[in-house]
Amino acid sequence: MTLRPVNRVILVYTAIVTVMALAGWSKVLSGGSAYGAAFPSSHVAGMITASVMSAMGSPRLGLILGVPTVLLTVGVVYCQMHYGVDVVAGVLEAVVVILLVSRAQ
Numbered sequence: 395m396t397l398r399p400v401n402r403v404i405l406v407y408t409a410i411v412t413v414m415a416l417a418g419w420s421k422v423l424s425g426g427s428a429y430g431a432a433f434p435s436s437h438v439a440g441m442i443t444a445s446v447m448s449a450m451g452s453p454r455l456g457l458i459l460g461v462p463t464v465l466l467t468v469g470v471v472y473c474q475m476h477y478g479v480d481v482v483a484g485v486l487e488a489v490v491v492i493l494l495v496s497r498a499q
Contacts, residue, residue: 432476432480433477433479433480433483434480434481434482434483434484434486434487435470435476435480435481435483435484436484436487437466437470437476437484438466438467438470438476438480438481438484438485438488439484439485439487439488439491440488441459441462441463441466441467442463442467442484442485442488442489442492443488443491443492444459444463445459445460445463446488446492447492447495450496467481467485
């Protein structure tokens with residue numbers, strides 16, 4: 395059975411989150427100072443991953459999704475939903491997922 399690119403992204407992302415949970419990251423990160431803040435920003439990671447993976451199949455769709463991706467990335471810091479470092483980590487997480495999925499194809 396061959397997985398479609400979207401299913402591969404979900405599978406890899408779920409594996410990364412599971413490994414982080416098992417490694418005890420939640421205890422380390424729960425001591426943060428911002429209520430509700432999350433490290434890394436899964437919103438940013440998910441949007442970037444979805445935009446790039448969509449662009450691989452349809453460049454036009456990738457460009458269309460690029461606009462809300464940039465707005466979300468800037469907006470979560472501007473609206474103080476995340477620290478800048480959360481967003482940077484979300485971008486790095488997206489890059490790792492994209493590279494892993496690209497290699498798996």
